[in-house]
Amino acid sequence: MANSAQARKRARQNTVSRLRNAGQRSMLRTYVKKVIKAIESGDKAQAQAEFKLAESVIDRIADKDIIHKNKAARTKSRLVARIKALGA
Known part of the structure; x- marks a missing residue:
């Protein structure tokens, strides 16, 4: 467990950040x-x-x-390729 006040605050901030990021990744998927x-x-x-x-x-x-x-670019590229393949 975090011992200093600074470490306790970082732990709190990391928890909030982790939850926010998880929600954003979920929205992306x-x-x-x-x-x-x-x-x-x-x-x-x-x-x-x-x-x-x-x-x-x-x-x-x-x-x-x-x-x-790079993951963003790869994902977009793969989606565009699949959309283009629909016309063929």
């Missing part, structure tokens, strides 16, 4: 799942609309360093 669901239904217009929403969420979370910028 939800938006990605919405895009995947639209892709699997075969609706390209719906998939593109969902991707546009997901893209802003992905970028916002990457800017806050909740996920790595």
Whole structure:
């Protein structure tokens, strides 16, 4: 357990931060799942609309360093590739 006042405060801050970050990651996964669901239904217009929403969420979370910028880029790239494959 934390012994100093500074360590106790950091422990409190880490708890709040961890919960906030978990919520943000959960929201990210939800938006990605919405895009995947639209892709699997075969609706390209719906998939593109969902991707546009997901893209802003992905970028916002990457800017806050909740996920790595490369992971954000990789996720967006894979989603775009799957959406493009719908037209073929």
